[in-house]
Amino acid sequence: MDTGTHVVMGLALGGLSTLDPAVMENTATASSVLIGTIIGSQAPDIDTLLKLKNNAVYIRNHRGITHSIPAVLMWPIAIVALIYPFFPDVNLLHLWIWTFAAVFLHVFVDIFNAYGTQALRPFSSKWVALGIINTFDPFIFSIHVMGLLLWALGAHPGYTFLAIYAVILVYYIIRFQYQQMILKAVKKVVPDATEIIIAPTMRFHQWRIAVMNKHQFFVGVAYKNQVSIFDRFNRVPIPESPVLQAAKKDKNLSAFLSFSPVYRWELDEYDDYYEVRFIDLRYRSNGHYPFVAVVQLDKNLKILRSYTGWIFSEEKLRKKLDIIHG
Template sequence: MDTATHFAMGFGLAGLAYLDPVVASTPALAGAVMIGTVIGSQAPDLDGLVRLRGTAAYVRNHRGVSHSVPALFLWTGAIFVLIQAIMPQAHWFHLLSWIFLAVCLHVFVDLFNSYGTKGLYPFRDKWVALNAIFIFDPFIFAAHLVGFLLWASGVDPGRSFLLIYIIIAGYYYWRVQVQKRMTELVRQRIGKTGTYTIIPTLSWTNWTFVAKTEHHWYVGELISGEVIILDTFTIKPENERIAAAKKSFKVQSFLAFTHHVHVETKERPFGYEVKWIDLRYRSRFQGKSHYMFVAVVYLDFDLTIRDSFVGWIHRGEDQLAKKLDSNRQLS
């Protein structure tokens, strides 16, 4: 989920904590729990600091080990020690429990969008993305706002947020079921055996999809139940240019993160361009469609890597050309 929703969930859990009689009857503990749940709801995303080491390191690590099973306990312990150092509490178990719940909830809800996490590591060293909830969901955020308004008006926060979280749990179940139905619609439309990935958007009625069959990738949209195929790519075998470009750390980071990838090669005046595109992130800029998340390598004619890039391109190929200035660097 987005940062704002994680914050809202942190405060929501602080309200839910009033169901705990010890928290409800101990103001100092209630304050400590609120600090713990708010920090706990954000802590796993502190791995965003790895961006300082470059985009490739960020792509490879964000939502990785920081969202793993061992990290749940490490984040909880670190936050607990921090709070105890600032405002010591006698009821350790209650404070630890609510912090742990906040950290777990962060990782759990992140599993449901298209980016996913390594939430099952070390039991499963793969990204898990359930593709049922958009990264920002207005319904979930609005439900928390209603809870905060009720809390501010004097309504018991524990009961309010218990009801809200029951409703949100039902909402998650509904979205998962809708996603399954949309998957079947796309499977019937394409009519081939393969892997089908249906991805949520901000709209409840609109979805995007990526399907991989034996010989092709299909990219498209579902609009109010209508399946629209936008792009079709032929899957081609790897060649020596692709193999040479894959030696780039940036490309390795990209491929470690996503498996919805199509690769293209082009001959350039300086040599070759090898570009991988993540088919999940199709967009339009100035009337032209493009794929926003890419990894690109420039090779000379001896297949030596001259430059490379991994990251997001929001304004089309012109933006990519500026990031990889072939005329200046490779002439």
């Protein structure tokens, strides 16, 4: 989920903790638990700082080890160790329980996004992405904000958020059923599909779809139970050409390939350089595919420059590659 949603979830867990007698009986425990749930709800996303280094490192590592099983167990211990000196009278067990709940909830809800996490590490490096809830879901964020406002107005935070989380549970079930309905609709349009990726959007009834069979890629949207295919691309295997093999050694393209399961590629030759472009087909927006990896090589197959990330115009891409447009 997005940062804002994780923040309100941390506050909501702090409110929910008021149902715990051990929390309410001790002011130090209540205060420390609220701090613990807020920090715990953000801690796994500390890897966002990798963006400051470069996109390749960020793409390859975001929601990786910081969302893994060992990390989910270690984050609460580290957070409790950070908080304890300021609240020596705290109930350590209950501080740990609620902080652990915040960390676990963060990773758990991220699994339901299309981006997903490597939550099964170290047992598996597979990305777990159920594609049911958008990274920012207006309903989930709004109902949390509503709960916080009710808390501020004097409502009991524990019972308020208990009711809200019951509603959210039903919402997740509805979204799962909706996704299954879309899946059936896609199979009718592409009956020989070998892989189907369905990704939610901020609009409740609209979903992105990327489908492949043995020979083609299909990209489109589903609205309610109606599927519209906008683009079709032939599946062309990556040849064992010297240019492409050299390009695949680039860190940006390597990071892209480690993350993207559905893509097409292009190879262009210019007077004094080659350009290799890989295009992720999952994120079509207004007829454009913004998530790409581009590598430029000279005629001796030395990498000149490269980039991977989100680009919404060719001009911006050229600027990123430090080439004069035109």
